[in-house]
Amino acid sequence: MNGYYLEERIRLFREKILAWFANHKRVFPWRQDNLSPYELIIAEILLQRTKAETVSTFYTQFLAEFPNWQALVNADSITIENYLIPIGLYRQRAQRLKKLAIYLVDNNGVLPLDRTELENVPFMGQYIANAVELLVFNKRKPLLDVNMARVLERYFGPRKLSDIRYDPYLQQLAKDFVDHPDSKFLNWAILDFAALVCKARKPSCLSCLLNSTCKFFSDVVQIHDAGIHFE
DNA sequence: AAACCGGGGTA
DNA sequence: TACCCAGGTTT
Numbered sequence: 001m002n003g004y005y006l007e008e009r010i011r012l013f014r015e016k017i018l019a020w021f022a023n024h025k026r027v028f029p030w031r032q033d034n035l036s037p038y039e040l041i042i043a044e045i046l047l048q049r050t051k052a053e054t055v056s057t058f059y060t061q062f063l064a065e066f067p068n069w070q071a072l073v074n075a076d077s078i079t080i081e082n083y084l085i086p087i088g089l090y091r092q093r094a095q096r097l098k099k100l101a102i103y104l105v106d107n108n109g110v111l112p113l114d115r116t117e118l119e120n121v122p123f124m125g126q127y128i129a130n131a132v133e134l135l136v137f138n139k140r141k142p143l144l145d146v147n148m149a150r151v152l153e154r155y156f157g158p159r160k161l162s163d164i165r166y167d168p169y170l171q172q173l174a175k176d177f178v179d180h181p182d183s184k185f186l187n188w189a190i191l192d193f194a195a196l197v198c199k200a201r202k203p204s205c206l207s208c209l210l211n212s213t214c215k216f217f218s219d220v221v222q223i224h225d226a227g228i229h230f231e
Numbered sequence: 232a233a234a235c236c237g238g239g240g241t242a
Numbered sequence: 243t244a245c246c247c248a249g250g251t252t253t
Contacts, residue, residue: 030248043248044248044249045249046248047247047248047249048247048248048249048250049236049237049246049247049248049249049250050237050238050239050247050248051239051240051246051247051248052247052248053240054238054239054240054247055248085237085238086238086239087237087238087239088236088237088238088239088247089236089237089238089249090236090237090238091236091237092235092236092237092250092251093236096250096251123250123251124250125249125250125251126249126250127248127249127250128248128249128250131248143248144248145247145248145249146246146247146248146249147247147248148248161232162232162233163232163233164249165249165250187248191248194248195247195248200245200246200247201241201242201245201246202242232253233252233253234251234252234253235250235251235252235253236249236250236251238247239246239247240245240246240247241244241245241246242243242244242245242246
C-alpha cells in the first residue's frame with residue numbers, strides 16, 4: 001500500500017467518521033467548553049480502564065467533593081481512596097492523584113509545554129500527556145486508547161507490537177487521523193464510534209457506513225467467520 | 232514483555 | 243462465569 005493511497009483512505013475514513021459523529025455524538029460533562037485544566041485532567045484519570053458511562057455519573061460528584069488541586073492536597077489519602085471505590089482502581093488512583101496534585105500546587109498549576117518534561121510529571125503517561133496537549137494546549141494529538149486502536153486496526157490492518165503505546169504503526173496512523181483542524185472532534189468521534197458501532201464484542205458491521213471499505217468486514221465475510229456475531 | 236490494579240457492566 | 247473498560251507503573 002503506497003503512501004498516497006493510504007492518505008486518501010485516511011481522508012475518506014475521517015470524513016465518514018465525522019459525518020456519523022454529527023448525528024450520534026455522546027454527551028459527557030467533560031466535553032463542555034471552558035473547562036479548567038484540572039477538570040479536563042481529572043476526567044482523563046477517572047476514565048482510565050473505566051467505561052465512560054460509568055465515569056459520567058461519578059465525575060460531577062468528584063469535582064464537587066474535590067474542586068481543585070489544593071483540595072486533593074488537603075484531603076487525606078484514605079478519604080480519596082474511599083471516594084474512588086465505586087469506580088475501581090481506587091488505591092492506585094488515590095496515590096497518583098495525590099502526587100500529581102502536590103506537583104501542580106508546587107508549580108502554581110502550570111504544566112510544562114515541553115513534551116519530555118510533561119511526561120515526567122507524576123501520573124502523566126503517554127495517553128494523558130496527549131490529552132493535555134490536545135485539550136489544554138490545542139494541539140493535534142490522538143487519544144489512542146484500546147478503543148481507537150480497535151477501530152483503526154479493523155479498518156486499516158493490525159498493529160505490529162502487542163502494546164499500543166510502543167507500536168510505531170498505530171501511533172503514526174492515529175497521528176495522521178487526527179492531523180486536522182478538527183482534531184478534538186475527530187478524537188471524540190472515533191471514540192464514540194468505537195463505543196457504539198465498532199464495539200469489541202458485537203460490532204454493528206451490517207449497518208456500518210464504513211463496511212464497504214473496511215478490511216475487517218471484508219475479511220470476516222470472506223472467510224465466513226462463525227465466531228463473530230454481527231448486528 | 233508481562234503482571235498488576237478493581238468495581239461495574241455485559242454476554 | 244469470563245471478558246471488557248478514554249492506562250500507568252513496576253518487575
